[in-house]
Amino acid sequence: MLEVCGITQIFGGVTALADVSFRINQGDITGVIGPNGAGKTTLFNIITGIYTQTSGRVLFEEKDISGLPPEKLARLAMVRTFQNIELFGGMTVHENVMVGMQTKSSSGLLACALKMPWSIVEERRIREASLKWLEFTGITDLADVTAGNLPFGKGRLLEIARALAVEPRIILMDEPAAGLNSQETVALAQLIKRIRDLGITVVLVEHDMELVMDICDRIVVLNLGRKLAEGTPREIQDNSDVIAAYLGDDD
Amino acid sequence: MQFDQILQYALSGFSTGAIYALIGIGFSIIYNATGIINFAQGEFVMLGGLLTLTCLDLLQLPLWAAIPCAVAVSTVAGLLFERLAIRPLRQPTPINLVIITIGGSILIRGLAMLLWGKDTHAIPAFSGDDPIAIGGATILPQHLWILAITVVIIAINKFYFYHTISGKAMRACSYNRRAAGLVGIDVRRMVLFSFMISSAMGAVAGIIVAPLTMTAYDVGVMLGLKGFCAAIIGGMSSGIATVVGGLLLGVLESLGAGLISSGYKDAIAFIILLLILFIRPQGLFGKADSERV
Numbered sequence: 001m002l003e004v005c006g007i008t009q010i011f012g013g014v015t016a017l018a019d020v021s022f023r024i025n026q027g028d029i030t031g032v033i034g035p036n037g038a039g040k041t042t043l044f045n046i047i048t049g050i051y052t053q054t055s056g057r058v059l060f061e062e063k064d065i066s067g068l069p070p071e072k073l074a075r076l077a078m079v080r081t082f083q084n085i086e087l088f089g090g091m092t093v094h095e096n097v098m099v100g101m102q103t104k105s106s107s108g109l110l111a112c113a114l115k116m117p118w119s120i121v122e123e124r125r126i127r128e129a130s131l132k133w134l135e136f137t138g139i140t141d142l143a144d145v146t147a148g149n150l151p152f153g154k155g156r157l158l159e160i161a162r163a164l165a166v167e168p169r170i171i172l173m174d175e176p177a178a179g180l181n182s183q184e185t186v187a188l189a190q191l192i193k194r195i196r197d198l199g200i201t202v203v204l205v206e207h208d209m210e211l212v213m214d215i216c217d218r219i220v221v222l223n224l225g226r227k228l229a230e231g232t233p234r235e236i237q238d239n240s241d242v243i244a245a246y247l248g249d250d251d
Numbered sequence: 252m253q254f255d256q257i258l259q260y261a262l263s264g265f266s267t268g269a270i271y272a273l274i275g276i277g278f279s280i281i282y283n284a285t286g287i288i289n290f291a292q293g294e295f296v297m298l299g300g301l302l303t304l305t306c307l308d309l310l311q312l313p314l315w316a317a318i319p320c321a322v323a324v325s326t327v328a329g330l331l332f333e334r335l336a337i338r339p340l341r342q343p344t345p346i347n348l349v350i351i352t353i354g355g356s357i358l359i360r361g362l363a364m365l366l367w368g369k370d371t372h373a374i375p376a377f378s379g380d381d382p383i384a385i386g387g388a389t390i391l392p393q394h395l396w397i398l399a400i401t402v403v404i405i406a407i408n409k410f411y412f413y414h415t416i417s418g419k420a421m422r423a424c425s426y427n428r429r430a431a432g433l434v435g436i437d438v439r440r441m442v443l444f445s446f447m448i449s450s451a452m453g454a455v456a457g458i459i460v461a462p463l464t465m466t467a468y469d470v471g472v473m474l475g476l477k478g479f480c481a482a483i484i485g486g487m488s489s490g491i492a493t494v495v496g497g498l499l500l501g502v503l504e505s506l507g508a509g510l511i512s513s514g515y516k517d518a519i520a521f522i523i524l525l526l527i528l529f530i531r532p533q534g535l536f537g538k539a540d541s542e543r544v
Contacts, residue, residue, distance in 0.1 A: 070432040070433050071435050074433060080433065086429055086430035087426075087430060088426035088427050088431075089426050091423065091426060095419055099419050099436070100434045101416075102419070102436060120414065123415055126416055163434070166434050
């Protein structure tokens with residue numbers, strides 16, 4: 001599904017990532033974990049086209065997507081969410097999700113400008129179709145609220161709803177549980193499982209170990225820019241290198 | 252002071268204000284899509300008027316055909332401006348972009364001077380010059396044209412931004428460009444589109460005002476600044492606030508010119524601009540921006 005081959009990223013003199021490779025299987029929830037500064041977010045930014053790596057390749061469905069900008073990736077059905085949620089603050093919750101569906105809109109820009117009546121039909125279709133995602137994430141009652149006024153937890157749900165509206169085959173989430181209370185985190189875990197049940201591959205960077213161990217099918221551990229380990233949650237929990245990296249080594 | 256006289260000033264102020272509103276919305280659309288103030292906006296107003304003239308005189312087109320033709324050519328000019336001057340910029344910091352638009356405006360004005368000369372030109376009024384009496388005041392049919400066309404354009408604009416998916420995508424870019432890219436919106440295309448819409452609106456403003464005020468290669472400077480002023484009063488909104496800003500400016504200017512001295516006409520606009528920038532930089536109706544974390 002998604003393959004990271006020998007990614008190296010050097011910022012100035014600092015090597016943020018050194019020759020990191022792994023493969024993400026279709027339909028899995030994969031967690032990328034590691035201590036602070038391990039390079040998790042950098043890796044995410046490379047995969048999703050925000051940074052361009054110093055060397056290495058990213059393959060998505062066998063296709064080399066290295067260096068493609070985020071809007072191209074979205075059209076290839078790869079989306080991401082951010083640790084600090086990024087919404088269209090002045091638009092309503094419903095409109096945010098509708099904008100997520102615009103890549104699926106068959107009326108191009110010019111067509112839209114020239115054929116107003118036709119695009120009304122399009123707008124209505126998208127307005128209705130987008131309700132499904134509000135429902136899926138449980139924020140239907142907030143549809144007409146301005147996104148900028150949402151509490152943080154709801155904002156996160158909206159960001160996920162909008163990402164799903166793009167109809168991705170893979171969704172990457174950067175610390176989805178950050179800033180959520182324990183109740184919201186439990187709900188998030190359920191939501192992520194339901195996203196996988198839709199057949200969407202999920203990759204997440206997360207610090208909340210309980211969440212990661214609970215929902216992930218596979219885990220990749222990074223430490224100091226290198227891949228330390230890879231395996232099922234049980235394998236990772238028993239891995240002595242991982243324990244050493246998190247808790248410190250004796251020598 | 253007689254009521255009739257005030258009514259007269261207010262009415263003519265209204266139609267000039269409508270022009271300012273159209274130009275101001277052009278500023279806001281580009282500002283919202285890109286975060287830059289396009290100081291070349293006034294030049295598209297000038298192009299609208301002068302291109303109509305060319306279509307009428309040189310191509311011998313009737314007025315109803317000359318106007319869309321001039322708007323289309325101005326829109327293409329806006330497209331080229333974005334492609335050739337804005338997009339190639341290596342480091343698109345706001346200050347660089349603003350300087351580029353000022354340079355672009357000087358260039359366009361210079362080319363216009365070479366093409367059309369330094370003379371002022373007249374465009375015939377759309378439907379005659381017979382004054383219409385309203386109360387004790389009179390207005391020209393062209394004033395009605397200006398108001399009607401402005402209302403229609405603003406309505407189309409509003410509809411586009413709020414009720415079509417492509418308009419929503421453009422608004423999305425103005426709120427959060429990063430997130431817009433993330434959901435698959437081609438932000439650069441939206442920027443191009445914003446320049447096209449703005450130059451078309453500017454051109455329309457230039458065409459409908461030309462029968463009243465004449466047109467020349469340098470009318471864009473003052474009209475552009477007045478439009479900018481309207482947009483500032485409206486807090487750079489591309490909606491009703493800028494329209495109110497434009498109308499307010501037009502009426503105050505006209506009252507000031509009539510009641511105090513016509514020599515102060517332009518000064519009034521800039522005094523208002525400065526007052527707004529000092530006292531309410533968020534615009535007359537805007538809420539103060541609060542930083543979100």
